[in-house]
Structures are given as structure tokens and as C-alpha cells.
Amino acid sequence: MDKSNDNFLIIDNISKNYGVVQALKNVSFTVKKGEVYTLLGENGAGKSTLVKIIKGEETPTKGDITLDGETIKNYSPMVSKAMGIAMVHQELAIFENMTVAENIFPACDYLTKTGAVDKKRLRKEAQDRIDMFGMDLIPSQKMDTLTVAQQQMTEILRAISAGSKCVLLDEPTSGLNKDETENLMKIIDRLRAEGITIIYISHRIAEVMHISDRITVLRDGEYVCTFVNDEKLKEIDLISRMVGRELTKSLYSRKAYTDTISDEVFFEVKNMNKKNAVYDIDFQLRKGEVLGFFGLEGSGTDSVSRMIFGLEAMESGEVFFKGEKIDKVTTTTMVDKKIMYINNNRKTAGLLLNSSTLNNMSMPVLKEYSRGAVINNKRLTEHTEKYVDAFSVVIPSVYQKPRNLSGGNQQKVLLSICLGKEPELLITNEPTRGIDVGAKAEIHKFLLEAVEKGVGLIVFSSELPELMSLCDRILVMKNKHIVGEISKEEISEEFIMTIAAGGI
Amino acid sequence: MNRIKAPLQKISNKFLSKNSFKKLLKINGSIAFLMCLIMFAFLAISVPKLFFNPFNIQALMFAIAPEGIVAIGMMILLISGVFDLSVGSVMAFAGLMTAMMLVAGLPIIVCIIIGLLVGVAIGFINGLLVEMAGINPLISTIGTMYIFRGATEFLMVGRSVDYNNFPEIFVNFGRKGFLGVYWMFWILIILVVVFTIFIVTRPTGKRLYFIGGNENLAKLMGIKKRKIRIGAYMISGLLAALAGILMTAKNDAANRYIGNVTHMNVIIACVIGGGSLNGGQGSIPGALFGIIFLSFLQNAFNLFDFESSMQRIILGFVLMAVVSVDGFMTLRRQKELGRI
Amino acid sequence: MEQKSISTLNNKKKFNWTSLTIIILTLAVFGFLWATSDTFFTFANIHSLVYDTSFIFFGVIGFTYLMIMGEIDLSVGSMFAFSGMWLGMLCDWGLPFAPALIIAIASVIGIGAINGILVVRFRVPSMMITLGMMTALAGLSNLLSTNLYGYYYPDAYRAIVRPTISIGGEEVFVLIIIMIVIIAVLEFMLHKTTIFRKMYYVGENLDTAKIYGIKAAKIKFITFIISALTAGIGGILVGSRVAYAAPTIGIGYEFQMLTAAVLGGASLFGGKGSILRASIAIFFLQLIRNGMVIHNIDPLLSQIIVGIILIIAVYLDTRVNKATTV
DSSP: OOGGGGEEEEEEEEEEEETTEEEEEEEEEEEETTOEEEEEOOTTSSHHHHHHHHHTSSOOSEEEEEETTEEOOSOOHHHHHHTTEEEEOSSOOOOTTSBHHHHHOTTOOOBOTTSOBOHHHHHHHHHHHHHHTTOOOOTTSBGGGSOHHHHHHHHHHHHHHSOOSEEEEESTTTTOOHHHHHHHHHHHHHHHHTTOEEEEEOSOHHHHHHHOSEEEEEETTEEEEEEEOSTTOOHHHHHHHHHSSOOOSSTTSOOOOOOOOOSOEEEEEEEEEETTTEEEEEEEEETTOEEEEEOOTTSSHHHHHHHHHTSSOOSEEEEEETTEEESSOOHHHHHHTTEEEEOSOTTTTTOOTTSOHHHHHHGGGTTTTEETTEEOHHHHHHHHHHHHHHTTOOOSOTTOOGGGSOHHHHHHHHHHHHHHTOOSEEEEESTTTTOOHHHHHHHHHHHHHHHHTTOEEEEEESOHHHHHHHOSEEEEEETTEEEEEEETTTOOHHHHHHHHHSOO | OHHHHHHHHHHHHHHHSTTHHHHHHHSTTHHHHHHHHHHHHHHHHHSHHHHTOHHHHHHHHHHHHHHHHHHHHHHHHHHTTOOOTTHHHHHHHHHHHHHHHHHTTOOHHHHHHHHHHHHHHHHHHHHIIIIISOOOHHHHHHHHHHHHHHHHHHHHTTOSOOOBOOOHHHHHHHHOEETTEEHHHHHHHHHHHHHHHHHHHSHHHHHHHHHHHOHHHHHHTTOOHHHHHHHHHHHHHHHHHHHHHHHHHHHTBOOTTTTTTHHHHHHHHHHHTTOOTTSSOOOHHHHHHHHHHHHHHHHHHHHTTOOHHHHHHHHHHHHHHHHHHHHHHHHHHHHHTTOO | OOOOSOTTOOOOOOOOGGGGHHHHHHHHHHHHHHHHOTTTSSHHHHHHHHHHHHHHHHHHHHHHHHHHTTOOOTTHHHHHHHHHHHHHHHHHTTOOHHHHHHHHHHHHHHHHHHHHHHHHHHTOOHHHHHHHHHHHHHHHHHHHHHHTTTOOOOHHHHTTTOOEEEETTEEEEHHHHHHHHHHHHHHHHHHHBHHHHHHHHHHHOHHHHHHTTOOHHHHHHHHHHHHHHHHHHHHHHHHHHHOSOOTTTTTTHHHHHHHHHHHTTOOTTSSOOOHHHHHHHHHHHHHHHHHHHHTTOOTTHHHHHHHHHHHHHHHHHHHHHHHHHO
16 A cells, blocks of 8 residues: 555645634644544634535535545535545434444345345444454334433444444534443544544543544644644643643632631522432522532533523422522522523523523513513613623614624623623533633633622533632532532542542 | 344334333324324224224225325325425316317316316415415415316306216226225225335435425435425325326216315314324325224214214314323423423 | 713614515515506405404414424414314303303413423424424314304304404494404514514523523423414414304414515524504405405415425525624
């Protein structure tokens, strides 16, 4: 084999524009056959756009892609499929109404002599794949009876079962727990051994350093550099290249010691239970304290955050706020008591993407800015301007729709909506998911400023550094209940991970 | 011996296991089937003489056949995640077209083919509106429903020509049968068998479920969503036209009221038969059982000499109950998985 | 808009031209008919046109609200038939008019509540539930109209829509004045009051509205009641006008209302819609029918024209929205 054939994929000067936004700027690099090639970068760095172009779901504005010696002229998922490219999407992409086997082979590849779909063969092949990769699935199971992690495993199985030469994995581990992630790492190793090229996207640096052959860093749509993953490569090299500046001390450093915590219990949950979701949840938030919740996917932190705010019903349990029992935990009573919730996915719930920022800001404060039932639009506009200004949200006017804002700005609007209510307690579920490091630091600053003004804060997050920089105390969840409590003196990444992922 | 025994064992194990009834209920369309059985048993026991009267059986066949044929097409659309309210108008319009050609003296076979092609063409228009123009199926098929009902009325009301007295062969096509079963009922049986086999075994049939389950993903998986959906609309149009032509033949006259409640009946039957407006669910036998249930219900009201409007009242509540129970089950499953 | 201290904000509301479409269309048809016919622009003709509009208008109120919430109520047409006949039936049973009216309104509210509770509680598509209700109510109305065959409603019932007042020397139906007042009040409320603002929020994104403490389920439930109630009132008014249980009342109204609401800017996905524009759209549909009669076009063709208008309107709407959101 001569040298040039080793280059499986050549990205040559690719640019991609969405209207005026340039998602990719003249990106070039080369992927060799059979290597695990990682794309690393902050959100909005252009990784997902790039893999979508490789898969043919998007067409580049400029530049060429050469796949296996052939320059792609016609970008379409069909063409890339024919060329042996499969992809696992960032968002769960499954057919809920079908079985596992049908999800693994949506192309109905196995036909009998008469041209009918060979169901037996389909199930057998599916079973073979499941066994081969040691997964916990049954081919005839309906997808809508599976957990999210199982669904994600099915999707991964589909990508690697298609007889592909190249598999694109866009954050495949976001829904997986530690064991499942390790299993995926084994699968990737195995695929590499079979000569299949892997293009891998992940935020988890440890994981990336564990599995990759080479790592390319993208930043703001531009190619930054490529590292060969050997012993000399340090985590900090990657992070500083991703961020493009030295990490500021305030971010990813432990919260400064505060003496303002009193013994007064501000918010308390007693013995909260729900079948298949969480059990025996007890905790207290003291006045002036910032409480963190950490748990890997599936540990139940998401449910806890939603249940204490009334977004999900609890089967049993009591909630106390400022010493008083809340009889009916519904979002309405919580908001009335000035308890606000920042949702982990602002797009599905949290923002009205197609309404003006003014309307978004008005949602929780309509009552405050109306006389009787008549809304005072002028005062609402002033209210909006005040918070937009305070949180340096970059918008041309209060009539701007959040849909057209960047992720960081959207998140700031979300924060403004909640803080605009002048809350006494803020429950935040992944307050900085999917935004860049700069915006992250700003939001952390705003949150801590609010705490200084006396707002209670509970942070649910899957990012340890975030918890460490915000919280005085962290509760660790595993298998649907609280398994450990760490005071600020003991907070360290290793210690928390050991509890969350270790075998207690 | 073993070769026979083993599957038998399997089957008996399947049905004697503790949750067998629950499992049975989960099979698509089984609720409609059970409801048919109950209605059948009820009618057979309470009014056997009236129910098994040959005239009643004939009336039942005439009631089931056309709507059953239309329901096949509707179910295919529902599985792929869309629906078609224009089927009733297509029945009337295609029937009228065939009638006009017959009156003009064209050969019968040509007239029928023209009628069917009209149905296919309307289905194609629906498909284009939904898939290419991106108009919601509710709006686009209500639009075509208006348009072709209007066209039928425009062509029929106040004209001097009467579209009746068709050639005897054509009329017999609607009124006569074979082995005591009407042609239109034979056609229904054959279509149900053919389309069931198609849906269950052919890759294209399977793809309907993929599209109905997650259309964007289906597209990414290389399934030609647009083609398949437009095809499904054309099949729906074709079957509706066939039903309309059969009714026209049976009546020996074009009738502008043909099918004016069919679209509602058929959608209701399909939902009772396991289809869902959300797509990705349903089966052809389910649609058939839904129609049979509806016809039994109507029959019961006729036999007991109730007002026929009572039937619509009950039907409405049955639909609401079926949809609510389905919603309740889905919610409970979600709750058990801890998703909500 | 007042300019605040923040220099970066330029709070000029961009005018949404698409909102004028139906008004321009109506004016165009109006102008065309005025120019091409002598019989069109007479007081009697316009007056009867507006009077016709005022009946179905009541149904459109609730229907549009539900569309703003992202739901649909197909039972409005049957409700038109049912409520009027049910009131007639109660009168026929010998009840005095006032209690009969109260019972009829209460029944209508109950029906709306059933629709609402099923949709909200079981989270099922409103189209299916209300399709069931539509069928059931159509059956009930049929039953009523058979039972009421040959019965004329009592005077008190028939009197509801008859009063007129004299404006500028011409007798105008009070109902028309009521309609105009209601439109004005509702349009104001839609823009200025909390409950209607919340409706838009829930219509655009129910989960988001919930997070900020808005009682989404309750609002949705109430809207189903409003829809049944307004259609029920419309039905009683039609009953009062027709004065007997005509079996053709309400047939196809749900589709007319859908067409009107969509022409008036509502979307099947919720979050959009206006009572004023939907009302104008109803008038527009009446104009088209009127124009066809005036110009001797077979009125049977009006169905075809309404169908085509509906499709074109929605097509343009999807096009425009695609262009602005991406």
C-alpha cells in the first residue's frame, strides 16, 4: 500500500456559513485509515457542523472533502452511506415505535428469496451484534420500553453494524454511565483493530485522552492545532488550546471561603421517594449556603431537581421553605414563593424561542407589572431593559427573539428571566450547559453575586469544576439516592468521582 | 413430531403465561378485534334470527366493503404519520367521473380505469401539498375535500343529464357476487390480504413505520420519505376511488352525497383499530376490525330499532374513550419508567 | 417607544406586514364588488352580510383561542346545532325560557369541560377527542331535530336576535353592535391582559410556561370551555334566528372556522392568532359567497374557492415563516 492511500479522509479548506454566521472557517486536516481521531473544542467551535458535513447532512459553503480517494461532489446522507460512513448523533436519534433489531437495521438489509424482510435473520444478526459488544439489550424489545442509556447503546450499535468504513461519534457518551462508557471505549478499540476509522467528538477530556490517536482542536470555527496523543500530552495543553487563553483563576478554582453561612435551615426536603426515579432523598440548605448535587447520568439528580420544584410529581416526601411546609409542590406555588428554576435544556423548556425577549422576561412577573388584569407594557419594557443591561445580554432590541441569539446569550436571557423575579431561592439544573467558557464564567459570577445578596442556591450539575467553584457543600448521588456528602474542605474532583462512580 | 410439537408448545406457553392477556392487548388492533367479538357475540345471542337473516348479512357486507377499502388506504397514511380527509370527496368525485364516462358510452373497463386514475391524481395532489409544499395534512386535505365535493356538486346539481341506468355488467359488479359473497366484499378481502402482506413483509411497508416513528431520522437513514408518503396518498386516493365506483355501481346512479361522512368514520375506525395520529402505529387488519365494529354497532341499532343517530352518539364516545385509554396507558408506562 | 439609557437597545417594534394580508384581501374583494355591482354596496346588503357574520363569529372566538393554545376543537360545528336545539328541547319540555337557557349554557360548559379534561389529563391530541365529541354531538342534534320536528321555538327564544336600534335613520341589529363591541374588547384583552398573554405563552411552549409558574393545564382546560361556550352561544343565536330545529345548522362550520382562523393568522402549531383578524376573515368568506351570488356564479363553486383559498393561505404562511425563522 502506498503512502497516500493511508489518508482516509482529507478535509480541504472547508467553510460553512449560516446566513451571516460563519460556523467553519477554512478548516483543513487529514484523517488516516483506522485511527481514532478526536475533534475537541468548546460548544460552537464547529465540531458538530463539521461531522454533519462529512456525513453529508450539510453542504459546505466552500472547500472539498476527499473520502477514500474520492472527492465528494454531491453532499447527501445517501451518498455518504454508500461510501461507508455511519454516524451517531448528539441528540438521541431512534425510532421509538420500533424494536431494537429494527433500529439496528433500519435499512431492512436482510431479505428472503421472495423479497420479504427476513425477521428471523434480522433478530439473529441483531443478537450477534449485541453479544459481540456485550450489551444489555433484547432484539425484540420495543424501544419505548428502554432507558435512555439503552436507547443510546442501540444507536451506537446501529452505526457500527452498518458495515461502515468510518464511524462518526458526536458526543456518544453524554447519556452513558461510567460502565457503559468504558464498554464503549472497548468497542472503539475493537473497531480500530478492525481497521475502521473513528471520528470522535467529546467534551470529556479524560475520555478523549484515553481513546484517541490524534486530537484536533477547533476554536470558533477555525482549526487550531493537532496533537498526537502520547505520554507527553498534558490535559492543560488541550484545555488552554481549546479556550485560547490561560484559564482565569475564578473559573475552575474552588470558591473563596465564605463565613456567611448561618445555622438557619432555609430549604429542606424530607424523605422524598418516587418509584423507579429516586428514593430516600433528605437534605437541608442553610441560609447563605450554596448546595451542589453531583451524579452521573441516570443517578437521579435530574429527577430530584424537577421533583423539588414540582415539575414532576413525588410519591411521598415533604418540602419545607423557610421553616414552613409547602403543602402542594407545584411550579405555581413555588414561583409564588419566589423559588425559580433554571432548566437544563433551554430549548425544550425555559425560553420562548419565537417570542420577543420582552415576552420571555415577562413570563414570571406579569402579576407584578399589571394593575388588576391589565398589563403595563411600558414598565415591563423597563424591567426587561434593566436585566438585559445588568447581565450584559447582547441584543439589538427587546423585541429580538431568543432563537436568533447565541447559546451564551440565550442562557443569560434564561438567567435574567429567573433573577428578574427577584427570587429567594434559585434551583439551577446544569446552569451552563452548552455555552462557551467566557459566558460560563460570567454566569458563575452572576450566580455568586445573587448569593451574596441573600439568594439561596442549589446547583445540579454534571460538571465537577463548576460545582467546585460554586458550592460550599456537594451531595453526591448514585443509583437514585444520595450516597455521600462532601463539605467544602474535602471537595476534590477525585474524591467526588470515587463516590459517584466507585463501588460503594 | 417435534417439529410440530415445539411451536405448539411455544404457542401454549405464550398464551398460558401469566401476562398473556396483557400481552395480547398489546398486539396492535387486538382491542378492535375484541370489540368486534363482543359485538358479534352480543348480536348473535340476543337477536340471532334477525342477525343471521340473509338480508342482514347482505346489508352488513354492503356496509363494510366500501369503508373497509377506504380504511386500508387511511391506515397506510396513519402509519406513515399523515392522514387524508378528502377520501369521501374522492369517492363521490371518482364515482361521478366513471358515471359520466359510462353515460357518454365509453367501454366499461375504460370508465373504471378513468375513475381510478382520478382518485390516484387527487391522491397525488394531496401528496404534493403535504410533502412538497409542506402544508399540514389537516389543512391540505380539508382543502381538497372542499374542492372535490364542490366540484361534484357543481357538476351534478341542476344539470339536465341524469347519471344513471348504467350497463348491466357494471351494475352487477356492484350488486352481484360469487359464492354468496358480493364482488365488493371479495375485493375487500383480497385487498386486506395483499396490503397486510405488503406492510408486514416488504421493506417499503416497514419503511412506513420508520417514517411515522421519526421522519427526520428516517430521511437521514436514506429512506425516501417524500416518495413513500406521496405513494401512500396515491394508494389512499386509488382505494377511495375504487370504493366510490363500487358504490356508484351498486346504486346504479352517481350520487353527490356518497362518502360525506366516510372520512370521519374511517379515521375513527382506524384509531379504534390501533392507528394513531402520531404515526408509526397500526395494522391493516386493525383497520378492518375497526370498520367491522362500526358496522356491527350500526347494525345493532338497526336491529333493535333504535334511532340511527344513537349510533353516532355511541361512536363518538367510543372514540373518545379509546383515545383516552391509549393516552392513559402511555402516561402510565412513562411514569413506570420514571420519565415523567 | 421610549428610549432608555441603554444606547445599544433600539426598541422599535418591527411592523409585521403579513398581519395585514387578510385585511388587504378583504378590502380588495370589497372594492372589486363595489366597483362591479350596483346591488353590492347598499345598506341592506352590507347589513345582512355583517348580520350573517355575527352568528358564526361567536364560534370563532373560542376556536381561535384554542388555536393560539396549539389545540383544535372540531366539535364547534356540531355544538352550533346542538346548543340551539337543546335549548329548544328544554322549552318544548315546558321549562320557562330563563331556566332553560341556564341549563342549556351549563350543558355546553359541561361538554367543553369534558373535552378539556380528557385532552389535559391524558395528554392526547385534541383533534381526536373533539372529533369524537363532534360525532357524538352531531348524533345528539340529529336526535333532537327529529324529536323537535314541526316545533317552533317560543317567542322568548326567538326574540334574542330580533332587536334593532336605529342608527342614522337605518335599523341595525343589536347583535351587530354587540359583535363589534366584543371584538374591540377581546382585541384589547388579547394584547393587554395577563390571562390572554399567558395563553400565548402556553401555546408557544407549554413546558416553558410551566417552569415560570403559569398554570398551563388549567388555562388549557378553561380555553376548551370557552370554545364550547362561544360555539354554544352562537348556536343559540342561530336557533333564535332560524326558530326551529333545522338539521342543516352547523354543518361544515368547523372547517369554515378553521379557514377563518388560519386566514386570520392562527397557526396549527399555536402561539399565534387574533380575534379581530379571524372575524374579518369570516366576513371575507361571506363576501366571497355574496360576490358569487351577485355575479351569478354558481354558489356551489364557493366550496371549491374556499378550499383553494385555505390551501394558498397556509402555503404562503409556511413560506413566510420559513423565510423569517431560519
